Amino acid sequence: MSELGTQTGVALDSAQLPQTVEPRNPGMALDMDVVMNTRANRSAIERRAKTLPGRRSVKKEYQAAWLARAISCIDLTTLSGDDTAGRVARLCAKAKQPVRADLLEALGLPDLTTGAVCVYHDMIPPALKALEGSGIPVAVVSTGFPAGLSPFHLRIAEIEESVKAGAEEIDIVISRRLVLSGDWQGLYNEMKTMREACGDAHVKAILATGELETLQNVARASQVCMMAGADFIKTSTGKEPVNATLPVSLVMMRAMRDYYEATGYRVGYKPAGGISKAKDAINYLALVKEELGDRWLRPDLFRFGASSLLGDIERQLEHHLTGAYSASWRHAVA
Numbered sequence: 001m002s003e004l005g006t007q008t009g010v011a012l013d014s015a016q017l018p019q020t021v022e023p024r025n026p027g028m029a030l031d032m033d034v035v036m037n038t039r040a041n042r043s044a045i046e047r048r049a050k051t052l053p054g055r056r057s058v059k060k061e062y063q064a065a066w067l068a069r070a071i072s073c074i075d076l077t078t079l080s081g082d083d084t085a086g087r088v089a090r091l092c093a094k095a096k097q098p099v100r101a102d103l104l105e106a107l108g109l110p111d112l113t114t115g116a117v118c119v120y121h122d123m124i125p126p127a128l129k130a131l132e133g134s135g136i137p138v139a140v141v142s143t144g145f146p147a148g149l150s151p152f153h154l155r156i157a158e159i160e161e162s163v164k165a166g167a168e169e170i171d172i173v174i175s176r177r178l179v180l181s182g183d184w185q186g187l188y189n190e191m192k193t194m195r196e197a198c199g200d201a202h203v204k205a206i207l208a209t210g211e212l213e214t215l216q217n218v219a220r221a222s223q224v225c226m227m228a229g230a231d232f233i234k235t236s237t238g239k240e241p242v243n244a245t246l247p248v249s250l251v252m253m254r255a256m257r258d259y260y261e262a263t264g265y266r267v268g269y270k271p272a273g274g275i276s277k278a279k280d281a282i283n284y285l286a287l288v289k290e291e292l293g294d295r296w297l298r299p300d301l302f303r304f305g306a307s308s309l310l311g312d313i314e315r316q317l318e319h320h321l322t323g324a325y326s327a328s329w330r331h332a333v334a
């Protein structure tokens with residue numbers, strides 16, 4: 001049965017999620033033939049991406065199921081210079097109970113949570129404290145986020161410090177200049193060293209696609225990061241002028257599909273930055289379903305990096321259950 005279909009039924013039951021554990025991508029030797037043969041046809045990709053928002057219409061209980069799944073895949077994020085322990089604690093409370101309790105009951109999903117909470121290094125202790133016992137992992141941005149231009153040994157030390165402090169997921173930024181100068185070996189070495197520094201923590205490689213100039217560069221950088229052992233590839237920091245887009249997502253997902261076909265390892269995907277509307281979330285999930293298949297529609301293989309998406313999803317779910325919209329300020333996240 002198709003899992004989040006518009007034709008076939010889907011129960012709003014998180015217990016439906018299979019408990020299979022995906023083997024971690026171990027990486028492989030850098031294969032320059034694969035990298036150089038990886039291409040991206042911009043006009044074909046843009047044409048394909050444009051068809052998505054128009055023809056996807058998921059209604060009523062199916063829409064609620066897709067939105068509930070979207071919530072389970074959110075890395076609920078705060079990455080501001082004025083973050084405080086209090087703000088992070090409020091964000092974590094929202095991660096533990098992402099939607100009003102009566103709405104969760106009505107959906108039959110009393111235990112629904114977000115996929116993770118994503119913060120800066122200094123906010124790890126308050127996040128861990130607030131999430132204690134919830135099973136929700138703390139993700140941390142690292143390696144001189146967002147530009148990634150601090151000395152390399154300090155970037156590695158930063159990863160090690162965050163792992164030591166208890167982060168289970170490390171979102172690293174790659175050196176964009178290595179992509180822009182075609183230094184694929186340099187990018188491979190950097191990513192491999194970062195993956196090693198993460199140890200048991202999972203590593204998400206932020207490509208900062210809005211700064212990579214071409215879709216071909218995005219495709220090649222995706223391949224190289226996966227070969228070097230990335231657990232996830234992620235579009236953006238949220239701080240670039242252009243962040244996640246559907247065309248970029250199509251390119252990255254196709255690179256992931258090629259990598260899976262070549263190695264048997266599934267790498268996760270995280271679009272991030274500027275995703276703030278429920279209907280955008282559904283478009284991304286639909287793209288994942290069509291390009292990669294149902295197995296990828298799980299928090300272990302798919303996340304949204306988003307600071308304000310949850311509020312709009314809660315609003316849409318409230319409308320689904322009560323027939324009325326509430327003001328967006330009632331769903332402020334933190």
Ligand SMILES: O=C[C@H](O)COP(=O)(O)O
Nearest residue numbers: 238272273274305306307
């Ligand atoms: O990784 C997450 C992003 O920084 C969040 O970006 P956003 O604030 O545009 O949702």
